[in-house]
Amino acid sequence: MYVAATKQEAVKMKNILLAFLFLVSITFTSAQEHKKSSTFISGLVGTAQVSNSGSGTNSPVAFSFGGSFGFPITGNLYLYTRGTYTSKSNFQSFYNTSFLNSQTGFSDELIPVTSSFSQLLLNTGLLYNFYISEVWTLGVNGGASFSVINQDAKLKGGHVISSVNNEAIWGYFGGMIVEKLWDEGDVSTFFEAQYNYARSDASYRISALNTMNFTFGVRYYLTRH
Structure with missing residues (x-):
């Protein structure tokens, strides 16, 4: 056997x-x-969902926009950078009261709050392209990420019980891109799915901060080799 x-x-x-x-x-x-080993710039829009650590739930799907830049290292390998901004205001979530900045002596339970959230997310890493055909490309990317987080939570009466301002968190990311080159040869459209993981030592973040992005974009190739 x-x-x-x-x-x-x-x-x-x-x-x-x-x-x-x-x-x-x-x-x-x-x-x-x-012959696609050339520098590119991209604009992108889409959606993102971010886990709100300490709340027990995820934030709702939010609008996200940004751009990316690629510099060729070899025919298939690129140095890849990307930046996106995500924001969502006045949505309901649930917070664990033992991790809130409050002096009212809440017990260890989940309470409904009105939340606002924003994230500036920067990625730097490598992109490897699989050229499937003359017009279709499958790309895989990964590397380090840096996030700047702003987050507020208010009770129904408007009292702010948690506020996070410009919190910087390091992490890593991985993603996949499906790209189609158009007839002009210098312009393409693409769909990208990207996952980001970040961990903070802050006491109010009892778990990792996870971000899932789905974006659509237009890419322009600056030079041709």
């Missing part, structure tokens, strides 16, 4: 390796024809 299991694992590894080599060969061939 052990020998049979070992053979099955070997077959699986062989199939995975063959699939990987096939994808790399397609990517290399397409990259030779594609």
Whole structure:
């Protein structure tokens, strides 16, 4: 039985390796024809959902906008930077009262509050493109992230029980991009899904800060090699 299991694992590894080599060969061939190793700038809009640590719930989906920049290192690999701003006001959430800045002696329970939230999110890392065809590209990116958070929570009467101003948090990100190049050759449109994870030592953040972005954008290639 052990020998049979070992053979099955070997077959699986062989199939995975063959699939990987096939994808790399397609990517290399397409990259030779594609000639897309050029600097680009992008504008993007979309939605984001951020976990409000200490609240027990997520914030509602919020509007997000920003831009990105890529500088080619090789034919497929880019230095990738991206910045987005997300904001949502006057939405209901639930906060754990033991982590609020209040002197009223609340017990350890969840209470409904009116919240406002904003996040400036900056990403720096690498983008690797798989050139599937002349016009279609699949990109995978990842690296370090830096967030600036502003967050307020008010009781129904308007009393502010929690306020976070310009909190800086470091983390990391990973994402995937599907891109289509148009006839002009210098302009493309793309869809990007990106996940960000950040951890703070602040006492009022009992868990990680997670951000999920879904954006649509337009990209312009500045130079052609």
